[in-house]
Amino acid sequence: MSQPEQLPARPTIKSVARHAQVSYQTVSNALNAPERLRPDTLTRVLRAVEELGYRPTQAARNLRLQTTRLIGFRSTRSDGQGVSSIESRFLYALTSAARDRGYGVILFAADGDEDEIAMFEDLVSRGAVDGFVLSGSHRHDPRTAWLAEREVPFVSFGRPWEKTSFDYSWLDVDGHAGTVAATEHLAANGHRRIGFIGWPEGSEVGDDRYAGYLAAAADLGLPTRGLTVRGLDGIGAGTQLAAGLLGKAHPPTAFVCVSDAMAVGAMHAIEHRGLAVGRDVAVIGFDDSPLATVVQPAMSSVRQPLESIARRCVDLLLDRIDDPRSAVLTSVVEPTVIARGSSNPDHPSPPDGA
């Protein structure tokens, strides 16, 4: 016999089970798979539900008493330049981490925030997921408020870029620290005129990486004036932007690039001028995507620890699913410089003859 307990302020599936003198699983079956129960048991459970006034919250009911063991994640379009390979790596890591905790991942296509929210609504109303992992956070991001208002568990890979009236758990990579490390790496190899190839002002991630480059250059007493160019991401764009800087009277001897695609473009521009990447002009990218080892020389890049981030996203989300009042945790992870031939002055130049 257990001690008599105070009736909880709000009936739960557990209090229904006690009241009907059945197991938690039987209540869950009554609500989710009633055909598995004998009619008299089912009737008893449903009567207990009614007597206690048990009403799962909308979100909890929609989430089918949190028994889907599925996590929602938005799929991102591959743009044909390998940029999505980072997403692909994160997705595999997320799927593996989820599986280790007995969860699957529901992947859904969405174009933009409103569309993603429409998918949230659909999946939540269908009771198809226990919660979501978000990515691609940005200013004026309506997704977190939508989920928070409906008490749908979620965690974000990507920090909030502005104040919100609610708290939520997130993980992010410290892009600023990444470009600081990249700039210091090039300076340690003797470079004094270090250029920066970035994205247009206004992208949170891009601005953060640009700020890291500026801060490191200031700390090291290096010039930046006339050494920074910014444009939309892509190999072609990187080639054009780097060519512009290389054509100047005092060109940079090294490039910190906001992405691997930009860095591959910079390598092309260097080669087009008949210079040797690594020996004459150094390049470092960001993301350590598969592009980095496709080019010659292999490309230095700033690597994001996606596998550990994915694992921690899953852990935080499942904590949240288990207990909606679990602690909100936020964490910024430092990326690592992976040094390869493109920033190595000793990299052998390609042979000139057969």
Place this chain on the structure above:
Amino acid sequence: MSQPEQLPARPTIKSVARHAQVSYQTVSNALNAPERLRPDTLTRVLRAVEELGYRPTQAARNLRLQTTRLIGFRSTRSDGQGVSSIESRFLYALTSAARDRGYGVILFAADGDEDEIAMFEDLVSRGAVDGFVLSGSHRHDPRTAWLAEREVPFVSFGRPWEKTSFDYSWLDVDGHAGTVAATEHLAANGHRRIGFIGWPEGSEVGDDRYAGYLAAAADLGLPTRGLTVRGLDGIGAGTQLAAGLLGKAHPPTAFVCVSDAMAVGAMHAIEHRGLAVGRDVAVIGFDDSPLATVVQPAMSSVRQPLESIARRCVDLLLDRIDDPRSAVLTSVVEPTVIARGSSNPDHPSPPDGA
């Protein structure tokens, strides 16, 4: 009043609905979300279920009366060389196509067939999906038999590589036709000594692509003896294998490669010998992955129409879900040669000076 109907040999959810004088949706609710029904309605429906002896088949019951609107698909590990980018492109296309039909995709990690079957079992027993899209078919593939025996709807991207005792719908790309087209493309550019860089014998897809090269060479009266090399996929492997052929007394002047990774490796080997890719030695890859536009010159490749394949996979699967007796359809799709600088003799060689 509808005409009196013969009682079907096997009761269905529709006959239960008629018997209980409720809608199909009410029967579905009684079985899946009984708390939405008034107790008397619920009792009437469950009595009809019992009186008719309605028993959904195990698979159908597990699939929760086919109302999940979710498709299962295995996630593939990115191997860090961009090879998975094809999978990433297919996955996005699959997700988009599913969404257009009101479906989501459940992605799950699995290492090998047995592990994937364990995931099938888990998802089916949890009633988490309506069916599966398979990829990576091969000989002695136990997955299709497992699904077919349990009457779980599925469609395969990838043909059966041996006779099966059951039929199922599949789509595949004609790899043989792809390497025929690649070989003809190089021959049309004047090449007579065309080498082949393939995967080790025993991989169904690799053998098929190799056979296409051999068939085209035979048709065109081109030599193949001493011009073919095979090894495990990768850029490094491609470099080594191509270097071996280029070091021969009578080296090939062009390479048909079984994959883009192999082709990038071949380009590196050509450059290492101080030769110009496209002008001196031509290269064509397979898959038209993002790698193809990262390298310089841009790489010719055989492109798989993944978007249309994904769409047809979804259509075929949903037909199957709607009607388990829907027609079995199989289709082999021709890939297309995308010609770029790596197989173009007029491609400008890189400038030699600044």
